Amino acid sequence: MLNSKVSLNAIIIFCLLLLVGCKQQAKELTLEEKITLAVESRKIPTSKDHKVSFTLPESLIGRGPQITEVFSHMENYIPTVLIEKGNTKTTKLPENISHTLGQEILTSAFFEEETSLDQICDEKQVNGVIILHKGQVVYERYPEMKPFDKHFLGSVSKTFLGTIIAHLADEGKLNEQDPIGQYLTEFKGKPLENVTIENLLRMTSGINCRESDKGSYTDPNHCFYKLLQHSAVYTEPNPGFEESLIELLANSGKIEPAEQTYDYTSANSVILTTIAERVSSKPFHQLVEEYIWTKIGAEDDARVTLSSTGVAGSYGLMLMRLRDLARYGLAFTDDATTKIASERYINQIHTGDRALFRSERGTDQHLRKKYYEGQGADFQSYHWDVIFEDGDIFKEGFGGQGLYVSPSKRLIIGFFSAGKDKTNNNRNMISLVRSLALLEQFKE
Secondary structure (H helix, E strand, C coil), X not given: CHHHHHHHHHHHHHHHHHHHHHHHHCCCCCHHHHHHHHHHCCECCCCCCCCCCCCHHHHHHCECCCHHHHHHCHHHCCCEEEECCCCXXXXXXXXXXXXXXXXXXXXXXXXXXXXXXXXXXXCCCCCEEEXXXXXXXXXXXXXXXXXXXXXXXXXXXXXXXXXXXHHHHHCCCCCCCCEHHHCCHHHCCCCCCCCEHHHHHCCCCCECCCCCCCCCCCCCCXXXXXXXXXXXXXXXXXXXXXXXXXXHHHHHCECCCCCCCCCCCHHHHHHHHHHHHHHHCCCHHHHHHHHHHCCCCCCCCEEEEECCCCCECCCCCEEECHHHHHHHHXXXXXXXXXXXXCHHHHHHHCCCCHHHHCCCCCHHXXXXXXXXXXXXXXXXXXXXXXXXXXXXEEEEECCCEEEEEECCCCEEEEEECCECCCCCHHHHHHHHHHHHHCCHHHHC
């Protein structure tokens, strides 16, 4: 009897110890620990991965004879981490290919010559283009890439960040009207302390880290050049940085008061990413997985660049298949199985400041106004470049990438590009996408 009691007590003690051990193992990792694990899991390119020699001038201007290869397989050139779909079911995209859509004439005030989708593709002005209407694929071509390639997204990536910020706001983890100093101690007592999250979302923070400055991509002393180094777009300094990227941005100061000018710079996106990571205790790639990638029925994992110091390329360095980009756009419409945008978020997107939109500075902003002259461009919002008067939204990306979403027309247009020469023909889709969206057949 005594031996039985001893054995029972031993079993109970063993179970308790096992339970304690399991609890310790299940202890939630800190954000820093999660980022460390992510950095350790990165795909780090070797010389064998490189199909071409990727030279710095090509990264500066986004064009060159080899840029199509680089944009289509950037994971072979910059360290990246997976954005996993896990065991989620892939959403099928039924096909109802139009035999006339590719021949429709497209025009814009910026692009003076008439052209068509078929001509754009035949002349290899894009790497890939896909159009969904009412949940069906009506046009899809891959002139310069394979359908399974994970292509560079450029600043279209910023809309993923905007969607994540909206989710965190919906959950009460942040408020768009809060000052960034409330979330980031690095900004306490600094000029940008009282800039709001909304200012960052609308590119009106006034931060002194403009990417449209002369020398922003070429001057090693410029704040934006250093941002690219911290992100591993440029070679990271050896042995390391004197300050973190968020400290660099906090110390950059203001060039003008907030809400005065629409001044597009990825520095705003980096600050937003840091806020999102800290309030959620999750790295950017995990936030994309949780709020977007496991919801849209993706057919493959995506990737995002990740530097050795844990800085994610959330502002423009995501990689994915074109069909998965289309699925992401679809999730903003009623054709989606699972929507990823709340009514509050949709209302926020469709609320903007026309005066600020017209106060823009820099070459890209000036071109953006010309692209959509007379086509109903109203304002920008939540990291989407243009909100049109009919509710359509559009985001372009460096090098000629784009995502156009029309909830009312149930229309999605996604495209990837790469500039091989100085003609800028790869930007034709950006200037013509609104003309495409306004075709009569999409009004049905």
